Every structure is written in C-alpha cells, then in structure tokens.
Amino acid sequence: MMLKGTGASDGIGIGKALKLTDQPIVYEDVKVADPAAEKERLHAAVQVFCEKNEARAKQMDASGADGEILRGHIAMLSDPYMLSQMNEQIDRGTCAEKAVDTVCDMFIAAFQATDDAFTQQRAVDVTDIKKELQKLLLGIEEVHLDHLPPDTVLIVEELTPSMTAEIDRAHVSGIVTERGGRTSHAAILSRSLKIPAVLGVANALAQISSGEELIVDGNAGEVYTDIDETMRAHFAAAQKRFAEKTALEEKYRGKPTATKDGISKKLYANIGSPKDLEAVLAGDAEGVGLFRTEFLFLDRSSMPTEEEQFEAYRTVAAGMRGREVVIRTLDVGGDKDIPYLNLKKEENPFMGFRAVRYCLANSDVYKAQLRAILRASAYGNVAVMVPLVTRVDEICAVRALVKELQGELREKNIPYKEDLKVGVMMETPAACMIADLLAEHADFFSIGTNDLTGYVMAADRGNADVSYLYSPLDPAVLRAIQHIIGAAAKKGIPCGMCGEAAADLHMLPMLVAFGLEEFSVNPSSVLSVRRALAALDSVSCTAVAKKVLSLETEQEVRACLSDLQTEN
Ligand code: PEP
Ligand code: MG
Numbered sequence: 001m002m003l004k005g006t007g008a009s010d011g012i013g014i015g016k017a018l019k020l021t022d023q024p025i026v027y028e029d030v031k032v033a034d035p036a037a038e039k040e041r042l043h044a045a046v047q048v049f050c051e052k053n054e055a056r057a058k059q060m061d062a063s064g065a066d067g068e069i070l071r072g073h074i075a076m077l078s079d080p081y082m083l084s085q086m087n088e089q090i091d092r093g094t095c096a097e098k099a100v101d102t103v104c105d106m107f108i109a110a111f112q113a114t115d116d117a118f119t120q121q122r123a124v125d126v127t128d129i130k131k132e133l134q135k136l137l138l139g140i141e142e143v144h145l146d147h148l149p150p151d152t153v154l155i156v157e158e159l160t161p162s163m164t165a166e167i168d169r170a171h172v173s174g175i176v177t178e179r180g181g182r183t184s185h186a187a188i189l190s191r192s193l194k195i196p197a198v199l200g201v202a203n204a205l206a207q208i209s210s211g212e213e214l215i216v217d218g219n220a221g222e223v224y225t226d227i228d229e230t231m232r233a234h235f236a237a238a239q240k241r242f243a244e245k246t247a248l249e250e251k252y253r254g255k256p257t258a259t260k261d262g263i264s265k266k267l268y269a270n271i272g273s274p275k276d277l278e279a280v281l282a283g284d285a286e287g288v289g290l291f292r293t294e295f296l297f298l299d300r301s302s303m304p305t306e307e308e309q310f311e312a313y314r315t316v317a318a319g320m321r322g323r324e325v326v327i328r329t330l331d332v333g334g335d336k337d338i339p340y341l342n343l344k345k346e347e348n349p350f351m352g353f354r355a356v357r358y359c360l361a362n363s364d365v366y367k368a369q370l371r372a373i374l375r376a377s378a379y380g381n382v383a384v385m386v387p388l389v390t391r392v393d394e395i396c397a398v399r400a401l402v403k404e405l406q407g408e409l410r411e412k413n414i415p416y417k418e419d420l421k422v423g424v425m426m427e428t429p430a431a432c433m434i435a436d437l438l439a440e441h442a443d444f445f446s447i448g449t450n451d452l453t454g455y456v457m458a459a460d461r462g463n464a465d466v467s468y469l470y471s472p473l474d475p476a477v478l479r480a481i482q483h484i485i486g487a488a489a490k491k492g493i494p495c496g497m498c499g500e501a502a503a504d505l506h507m508l509p510m511l512v513a514f515g516l517e518e519f520s521v522n523p524s525s526v527l528s529v530r531r532a533l534a535a536l537d538s539v540s541c542t543a544v545a546k547k548v549l550s551l552e553t554e555q556e557v558r559a560c561l562s563d564l565q566t567e568n
Contacts, residue, residue, distance in 0.1 A: 001207070001224070001225045001226055002222055002223070002224055003176075003198075003201045003202075003204060003207060003208075003222070003223040003224075003225070004201065004221060004222060005176070005177075005198040005199055005200045005201035005202075005204075005221050005222075005223065006180075006181055006182055006198065006199050006200045006221045006464070006467065007182075007197075007198060007217070007218050007219050007220055007221035007222075008180070008181075008182050008184075008187035008190060008191070008197040008198065008199045008218065008221075009175070009187065009190040009191040009193075009194070009195055009196055009197035009218045010191075010196065010218050010219050010242070011194065011195075011196035011218050011219070011239075011242050012196055012215065012216065012217055012218070012219075012235050012238050012239045012242060013153060013173035013174025013175075013195065013196035013214075013215070013216040013218065014151070014173060014174075014213070014214070014215050014216075014227075014232070014235060014236075014239075015150075015151035015152055015153040015172075015173035015174055015213070015214065015216075016149070016151060016152060016153065016211055016212070016213055016214070017153050017155050017176075017208050017209065017210055017211060017212050017213075017214050018143070018148065018149075018152045018153065018154055018155065018210055018211075019155045019156075019205055019208065019210045020143055020145075020154060020155065020156045021157075021205065025097075025131065025134045025135065025138065025140070026138075027095065027097040027098070027134070027137075027138060028095075029095060029097075029098050030095055031093045031094075031095075032090065032093055032094070032095050035090050035091050035093065038090045038095060038096050039087050039090050039091075039096075041096050041137065042086060042087075042090065042096040042099065042100070042137070045096070045133055045136040045137045046077055046083065046133070048136055049074075049077060049129075049132060049133055049136055050074045050077065050078065053070045053071070053073055053074050054070075054071070054074060056070055057070040057071050057074075072125060072301075073125055073128065073129050076122075076125060076126070076129060077129055077133070082103060082107065085103045085106070086099040086100060086103045087099075089102055089103060096137050097134050097137050097138065100130055100133050100134055100137070101130065101134070104126050104127070104129065104130035104133075105130075107122075107123075107126045108123045108126050108127060108130075111123040111126065120340070120342060122301075124301045124302075124339050124340050125301045125302075128301065144166075145166040145167045145168060146166050146167070146168045147168060148168050148171040148172060149171060150170075150171050151171070151173045152171055152172050152173065153172075153173055153174040153175070153176060153214045153216055154167075154172055154174070154175050154176070155176045155177075155204055155205060155208050155210075156175075156176075156177050156178075156205075157177065157178045157179060157205060158177055158178065158179040158180055159175060159177050159180060159184075159189075159190070159197075159199075167193065167195070169193050169194075169195065172193075172195050173195070173196070173216070174195065174196045174197065174198075174214065174216030174218070175190050175195055175196070175197040175198075175199075175216070176197070176198050176199075176201055176204050176208070176214070176216060176223050177197075177198075177199045177200065177201065177204065178200070178201060178202065178203065178204045178205060179199070179200060179462065179464075180199040180200055180462055181199060181200060181461055181462045181463070181464065181467055181470065182199070182500065183450040183453075183461045183499070183500050184199065184335060184461065184462050187199055188270070188500070188522060189272070191522045191524055191525070192276065192279055192522050192523055192524055194524050196216045196217070196218030196219075197216070197218050198216055198217070198218060198221050198222065198223050200464045200467070201223055202464075204223070207225075208223075208225060212225060213225075213227045214227070215227060215231065215232075215235050217235070217238070219242075245528075248531065249527035249528050249530075249531050250527065251531075252284075252527050252530040252531045252534065253284050253527060254284065255530065255534075257286065257519075257529075257530050257533060257534075258533070258534065259512055259533055259534070259536050259537060259538050259541075260534060260535060260536055260537045261537050261538050261539065263512075263538050265512075265516075265517065265518070265519060265533055266286055266287065266289075266324075266496070266517060266518035266519070267285060267286050267518075267519050267521070267526055267529060267530055267533075268285055268286060268287040268288055268289030268290075268324070268326075268496070268498075268518060268519065268520040268521075269283055269285035269287075269288055269289065269520060269521060269522065269523040269526060270288070270289060270290040270291075270292065270498055270520055270521065270522060270523075271288055271290070271291050271292070271316070271523070272291070272292045272294075272295035273295050273296060273312070274312050274315040274316050274319070276523065277315070277316055277319045277320075279523040279524070280320075280523050281319075282523070283523035283524060283525075283526040283527070284526050284527060284530075285521075285523055285526045286323060287320065287323040287324035287325065287326075287381075288316065288320060288323075288324070288325040288326060288520075289324075289326050289446065289496055289498045289518055289519075289520020290326055290328055290385070290446065290498035290520050291313075291316060291325060291326065291327045291328060292328060292331065293309070293312075293313075293327060293328060293329060293330055293331075293369065294330050294331050294332055294336050294338070296308070296309060296312055297330065297332065297338050297341075298336065298338060300340075301339075301340055302340055303340065303341075303365070305368070306368040306369075306371055306372045307372075309368070309369060309372035309373075310371075310372040310375050310376055313327055313372055313373055313375075313376030313382070314375070314376040314379045314380075316376075316380075317376045317377065317379045317380025317381070317382050318379045318380050319380075320380055320381070321380070322380065322381050323380075323381060324381045324383060325380055325381060325382050325383070326382075326383045326384075326385050326423065326446065326498075326520075327373050327376075327382060327383070327384055327385065328384075328385045328386075328387055328425065329356070329359060329366070329369055329370065329373075329384060329385070329386055329387065329398075330355070330358070330359055330365070330366070330369055331354070331355045331387040331388065332354060332355065332358050333349055333350075333352060333353065333354020333355060333358060334349055334350045334354055334355075334451075335349075335350075335461075335462060337349075341358075341365075343358070350451075350454065350460065354388060355387040355388035356386050356387060356388050356389060356394050356398065357388065357394075360394065360397055360398075363401070366401065367401065367405060370384070370398075370401055370402060370405050371405050371408075371409070373420075374402070374405055374406060374409060374416040374417070374420065375409070375414060375415075375416060377416050377417035377420050378415035378416050378417060382417060382420065383420065383421040383422070383423060383443070383444070384398075384402070384420060384421070384422050384423070385422075385423040385424070385425050385444075385446055386398050386422070386423070386424055386425060387425045387427065387448070388425065388427060388428060388451070389424045389425060389426075389428070389431050389438065390428050390430035390431060391430065391434075392434065392437050392438060392440075392441060395422070395424055395438060395441045395442060396441055398422060399422055399441065402420060402422060406418070406420075421443035421444060422442065422443055423442055423443055423444035423445060423446055424438050424441075424442040424444075424445055424446075425445075425446055425447075425448045425498075426438075426445050426446065426447045426448065426452065426484045427447070427448030427449075427450070427451035427452045427455070427499070428451070428452070428455050429452075429455050429456055429480070431484075432452070432456075432480045432483055432484055435483060435484050435486075435487030435488070436487050436490070436491070438487075439487050439488055439490070439491035439493055440491065442493060443493060444488075444493050444494045444495065444496070445484060445487075445488045445493065445494070445495040445496070446495070446496045446497065446498045446518075446520065447481060447484055447485075447495070447496070447497040447498070447499060447516075448498060448499045449472045449477070449481070449497060449499025449500065449501035449502070450499040450500055450501075451499070452472075452477065452480060452481075452499065453470055453471065453472045453474070453477050453499070453501070454470060456474075456476050456477050456480050457469045457470055457471075457474060457476065457477065471554050471558075472499070472500075472501035472504065472507060473504075473506060473507065473554055473557045473558050473561065474554040474557070475549075475551065475552065475553070475554070475557065478510060478548070478549065478557070479549075481497075481501075481510075481511075481514060482514045482549075485514040485515055485516055486514070486515075489515055494517050494518065495515075495516060495517060495518070496516065496517060496518030496519065496520055497511065497516055497518070497519060497520065498520035500521075500522075502516075502519040502520055502521050502529070503519070503521035503522060503525040503528070503529050505528070505529075505532050505565060506558060506561040506562065506565060507561075508529070508532050508533060508536060509536055509540075509541040509544045509545065509561065509564060510541070510544070510545050510548060510561070512533070512536050512538055512541040513538070513541040513542045513544065513545030514545065519533075544560075544561075544564060547560065548560055548561065
C-alpha cells in the first residue's frame, strides 16, 4: 500500500513503525479499604517520579540544556504540604489517582487565580506533575523519544517542535505525520536533523500498524507498507543515489558562494538554539541569517530569564567568530504557542496577537530580550530582526526601545554594539506594499517566504486542503518577492531571504535574477544551494525570469523552472 503526503525532509528511510499516541489517563474512582497501603502506593510512585526526573535533569545538564525545570518539579512534589494534602485525601478513603487529581487541581486553580504571571506559570508545572504521577500510578509506559530502538519510523498525529528536539536522531530513520506541511516548524526541524519525513498523511495512525516495516520517501512524499524484496532493492538504490548527490555537494565545502559568472552571494543558515551551532559549522554556513529565538521559550514551563537568553545569544555570537548572526526577536503565536504566556485562544491565530504585536504590548518581556541581545552584541557580529512587521510605527518603536536600552547599558558601563543593525522581516503583504517606506527605517530586509506565501495567497501554511495554493512559485508571490528586493536595492539596503524558498532549487534562478544577496537556509541545505548557485549564470537567469514573469499559473512556472533544472 502507498500512502501519500507532503515530502518535508529528503532522503529514504527504511525501518519499523512506532506509533506515538497520547494514552488517556482513566482510573476507577473507588473507595479504598486500606488507606495505609494506598499511601504506600502513592509514596512509591512519588519516589520513582523524583528518581526519573533527577536522572533526566542530569542528562539535560550534560547535553547543555537546563535541567532546573525538572528539579523544580521534584521540589514541588517533595513539598510536605502538597504530599500531606494527598495523604489526607487517602485517609478519607480516596484512591491515590483521585487524591493526586484533587490536590493538583486545587494548586492549579490557586496559581491561576493570582495576578502574577510568574506564579501563574506554576500551574503548567503542576499539570505536568499530575499527568506524570498518575501515569506512574496506573503503570502507563511513556515512550521516550531519546531512547528508541534502531531504525524506528515514528508515526504521530502531529510533530511538535518539542518532540523533534528530543528525538534520538541515530535511531530514527523516518517520520510520518497526519498533520503539518513543508514549512511547519516540525518539518524545518526534521530537515535539520536530516531525517526523511512525510507529513500530512491522512489517517496514518489508523492505516499503519506498530512494528510493521515501512519505507519513507521524503522526496516524493510517499510512505510504503507491505514491503517485498523488489521494493527493498528499489529503495536501497534510491538511498544510494541520495548518498551520491550528497557526495557531489560535499565538493563545495569550504568554497566561496558565487554564481557561475562570479557574482558573490552570502549563504547563511537558520537556527533555533545554540545547540544548532554545531550543525551550522558542520553545514559550512557563512553566518546565521535567522535565529528563531522563540525556540528558547518553547519546551519549558517558565520564561527564560534575561541572563539565560544572554547566555544563549552570546554562545551563538561568539561561536560564529565574527561571522554575522541575525537574531530575530520573539515570534510567538501562529503555530508557535507558548503556554505559560497565557495568550488568549484566538479564532485566527495567524492573524492575531503575535510576534512584534505581542512584544510591543509586553514591553517587560521585549526589553529583557532586547537587552540580552544588545549585551550579546559585544561578543560577535550581531544584528537584530523584527518579525511580522506591517507598519512603519512598529519598526520605529523597536528602534526607539533599542536606543533607550543602549543608553541604560552605557550608563552601567555594560558593553554592547553601538551600531547594532535593526532589520525588518518581510513576510506580510502590508510590508511588501510599503517596502519603500520601511526601507527608510530598516538597516536590512529579510524575506520570510513561509509566511509571505501564506498571507499573499490567503492559504494557511499547515492546511493540506489549501496546499495547492500555497506555493512561493505562484506568480503573485514571485511578484511580491521581486518588489521587495527591488525596494531594498533602490534604497541601497541589503536584502536576504530566510524562508524555506531560499533553498528551493526551482526558485534560485528567479532569486539570482531579482538580485537577492543573502540566502539563509536550513544548515543541511547549505552545500546543495552553493552547488546550485555555482551552476547558474546571472544573464541567463535574467532571461529565465523575464519568461517566468510572463506566465500566468504556478503550474506553468514550476514546469518552466523544472525544465531548466533538468538541463543543468
Ligand atoms: C518565514 O515566515 O518565512 C520565516 C522564516 O519565519 P517562520 O518560518 O519562523 O515563521
Ligand atoms: Mg514567519
């Protein structure tokens, strides 16, 4: 059987299916006959909880992550008050699972009722503790993504960024999901892990059995079951071809990035954490064109402090040794929810209270981040970039904050970069329409095609039903890109692209023709883009662009650019 989805990360994965489903926590609420034995059962579960979390915290510390959140969970549960409340419930005949439910819910409600955002965040911790403790009591086994059998193909409803961050890359040969598109953050992360992935496979969980052998073709977006010898041989050959292509790309390691006729380009990488630095250096990128800082805020139960952020930004700035590092300020919202920020549930989160809108309205959060970036700017070649700009006032307000914070740091003799560049992420139709006005206030532009495509086409980037509309090669999106690059050139400011389209080999001739200067791509795509650029001649690209811009449909554009790729 062949299941169709969207190819989100290239390569062929062969392995055994492992389905990840969130098991429901169901228990029988019976009156206990022996409260002493029930309390013993609870204490045994608490002890296992503490041992497990201490071991996990140590592991996180060792890998450079922060284990303190988990130690906080242990401290909370070791608090005699919480435990004595649970014991009291059991003394009244309540079962341990129900006692955990009642007491944790009481703490959750109390924390949620405070006005203080920090205390409110403790409610998320207690929810985590409650779930884990109940699973221990009920003997529900958890699947740990960092300890998987070799050659595992993960089948999940939706891959969250935090799951992807935990994945044991050496043992996962493929990923299949029911939801998500090529530019979802999970897809971007699976590409950086170099794990073949097919997303958006309808009913994958129902159609695939755990343990069965699968082939994941991340290129074609296809998943095969009922594997026989012929298929195994066919895909083993495809795996070999993929390895050969990778070997050809390797020849471009350490080479400058330029077109065939010698026009130099900057080839940077996108990252989400200091941990990605290794991949950036291994991938041979010349800088970081997008540091998605919201990933520092995800996968934890409270806000990272200014110090923690400073440490992360400084590590990247210093690690890149003078090469440019563009730090994008918090892009919360859309498909990136941060539960402890307690954002309202919105009808339409992609058009809601997100990114710079949230930051300017929450100046404490924003100032802490900007101060951390400014302090880190003393350790490398740092620039800052503002996401989801739609108006000139937004970029002016950010610049004013940067100036104010620079004044404060100066007074305290804390070093920072005086001429910190402040750029605008061009990812909304509004920003495109007023690109000339924004260029007056921005030091640089970087085109975010992931969102720009969605907003220009009015097609959600993660919705499979409208994915036929979601294409950066659509004539509408191509015109928007051309317009933005043109506006930057007119004002004489640099323009880059950090959306996934910057690594789309179909797109490259158009971007060369439009005069894009900087390409910021997934670290794993750097060498493939350098190789493709080296094969392009700018004069021919201009001729191609003229032809492509006369075409009326995305299909015609794609066909025209595909022919060109085959010729090369
Ligand atoms: C974009 O929108 O193109 C982009 C690079 O940002 P993100 O994918 O994080 O929204
Ligand atoms: Mg974006």
